Amino acid sequence: MPTPLLVGLIAVVALVVSGLAGSPLVRLLLAPNRHRRPGGGELDPAEVLRGGRWIGILERVATTGAILVGYPAAIAVIVAIKGLGRFPELRAGAGVSERFIIGTLASLLWAAALGVAGSAAVSAVV
Numbered sequence: 155m156p157t158p159l160l161v162g163l164i165a166v167v168a169l170v171v172s173g174l175a176g177s178p179l180v181r182l183l184l185a186p187n188r189h190r191r192p193g194g195g196e197l198d199p200a201e202v203l204r205g206g207r208w209i210g211i212l213e214r215v216a217t218t219g220a221i222l223v224g225y226p227a228a229i230a231v232i233v234a235i236k237g238l239g240r241f242p243e244l245r246a247g248a249g250v251s252e253r254f255i256i257g258t259l260a261s262l263l264w265a266a267a268l269g270v271a272g273s274a275a276v277s278a279v280v
Contacts, residue, residue, distance in 0.1 A: 164275045168222060169215050179260065179264055180260045213232055214262075229266075
């Protein structure tokens with residue numbers, strides 16, 4: 155019989171790894187087109203999405219948490235909030251929207267994988 159402490163520890167580890175280890179992964183995927191327009195040339199600093207790292211961390215933690223508590227439908231709400239919050243900035247330029255899509259999908263896949271792994275670990279000890 156597992157203790158609630160063990161289940162809580164598994165959840166905390168999954169959330170922390172999801173939030174913090176996802177940032178280098180997303181940066182690695184975005185590196186080839188970092189701050190460049192699709193046709194070439196540098197992006198204006200105003201075109202680079204501000205707060206992206208923090209938003210990504212929160213997005214991953216919320217996504218992993220939604221899976222851990224057994225409510226994956228909450229991921230749709232997370233994506234909707236992020237998309238609506240960034241909509242004005244995304245309309246501004248193609249390079250920005252491509253980075254947004256790549257970063258969001260990579261972030262969500264990483265967070266979902268950690269959520270599933272955490273759920274599997276909890277199920278294994280229960």
